Amino acid sequence: MKLRLHNSLTRRVEDFVPLDPNRVTMYVCGPTVYNYVHIGNARPYVVFGLLARLLRRLYPNVIYARNITDVDDKINAAAAEAGVPIATITDRYAADFRADMARLGVDAPDVEPHATAHISHIIAMIEQLIASGHAYAAEGHVLFDVASFPDYGKLSGRSTDEMIAGARVEVAPYKKNPADFVLWKPSTPELPGWDSPWGRGRPGWHIECSAMSEAHLGETIDIHAGGNDLLFPHHENEVAQSTCAHGGKIFARYWLHNGMLSLEGRKMSKSLGNTFRLHELLEQHPAELLRYMLMKAHYRQPLDWSASALEQARRTLDGWYTTLRDLHAGARKSGASAAHELPEEFLAALMDDLNTPEALAILSRLADAARKAQTPEARDAAVDALLAAGNFLGLLQADPESWFQGATADSSLDEAQVQQLVDARQAAKKAKNFTEADRLRAQLLELGIVVEDTPQGPRWKRAA
Structure with a gap:
């Protein structure tokens, strides 16, 4: 029995054949921690966490990485609004994310890299891209030169015009091409920033995942997964950066994308x-x-x-x-x-x-x-x-x-109090005081409790 997966790159279901059966690698894009995740965000972690569980059944060594994006303009805005340091926001919501995933039964990844812990990796990758002619510095920014990578758009299947329109790209005077995307950008004094060859600044979103994946899984990985809303521009840009930084090596051999919630x-x-x-x-x-x-x-x-x-x-x-x-x-x-x-x-x-x-x-x-x-x-x-x-x-x-009895969900109802009402109803029935029994049953229903009469006695549960 072979594992078969739909590869977004080839647009077909294929037999999964890892590069090295003794070291299977998978990277899933994690959350940007500026608030609680919504239920749609949780879908990839449930389904691809299940895939990691299946892979571990099939192979002796699986390395599953799921990152934390802890430097981002949304985080900056949340911290500014709350009047607290950036780390106060990211530490809180990263911890809440982990706790919520544990409650949801999602297996923890083997590796959970944070973007801020990989600034040196990010800078090194950007330097490689500049040295190989795939990126350029301009006005404190570093941008990826899309025209230097002929396969740009292959993953998403979009033309250049479609990609520019779909990404709502910023048309800036320092760009050679409107489709060129940011690898590094300058930071004003109130924003988080790190020293770099191009001045104090911070990384663009896309380069973070490429650098973290390289640092923990290597230059070529078996599976890269995430929501289909990331297919373009995020994953398309990851392919371009990683392929060019690694001398043309394949970045991810299988791309998996989950559908969105409505x-x-x-x-x-x-x-x-x-x-x-x-x-x-x-x-x-x-x-x-x-x-x-x-x-x-x-x-x-x-x-x-x-x-x-x-x-x-x-x-x-x-x-x-x-x-x-x-x-x-x-x-x-x-x-x-x-x-x-x-x-x-x-x-x-x-x-x-x-x-x-x-x-x-x-x-x-x-x-x-x-x-x-x-x-x-x-x-x-x-x-x-x-x-x-x-x-x-x-x-x-x-x-x-x-x-x-609802022990799997938090509730303000005290189980002992519920049981007292159930017992009182049962006593009323035995005394043939059916008016009181019906009243107690209605009271329980108002509290969200359904009583089920069985040959073994009454059982209660919380209503769906």
Whole structure:
């Protein structure tokens, strides 16, 4: 069974063949830490984190790098508005990003380079580009000479005119060509800056990733991934810089791009004001629910976020957890299921360009098989397969009872108080005081609690 991935460079699905099977390298563009990330920002870290998990299953040594951009004009603006040093902003939001990723079940990268820790690497790469005739200094700036790289536009498939229009480039008098992009720019006294051969300044965004990737993964890497909004100009510019700085060597052999999120059919973006911060969503919903949502569509396709889709996802997860609870399977999580081999069809789905919708469908089939099993052995085998596959996707991590009582999400409701109301309702029913029982049930519903009467007694859960 071969891993097959869609390569944005060739625009087709290809067998993945690493340059060195004993050292597989992957770089994913990380956040610019000036505020909390929104839910759309989280999608690449979930899906490409899952890819890193799959690669580690296939190869003995995988180096996964995900950077932190901690020098940027948006950061400068946020610091100025708050009246604090730049590091106060970047340290806070980098820490919040890591914490939110951990809550979302995203594996930490092997390497997390910060742009500000690589200024010397950035300056060295710019010097290489100038020396080889691919960059030039002008009025305190250093710019990449797009005309010096004939393959510019190959990754995004755009013409020069389309690229200039799409990038809304700054037409500056010091540029040879409007498409030339900044590698280094001067800093005024109130802005962060570093000494360089071209004066005190700071790097452009694109050169940061090229330098960090080179420093930690080498001149040629196996996989470079990120959102398709980065395809141009960011990734196109990375290709140009890195290829030219390394004497024509291939920069990244496979390019992977995930689709964007929309909100009820409309593009989700900060400029439109219709984004949801991940940090806030994690306060409102179980992390597994958000993780499921980010995997329910194929990573290359757009993903529409809506209240109805969220409710449907919650019903699916509730169904799986109901199966585990009813079959008393929670205790098996740390036992046989942890070491259970992944179902072959489940693994095949992920090996087929990370087909998470099919992988999730297989989890539903495994839950059905567990319910319909005719023997204890068949039931346990299906449960173990369900838990193993769920664990690989970062799902079904909670105890079933805890899931239904909302322990996976933060809440101001005190569980003991809820249980008192549930017990009071049960006592009213036994006393045949159905008016009081109905009143207590309505009170619980107002608190977002659903009571389910079962032969074993009442069970409660938080409403989706």
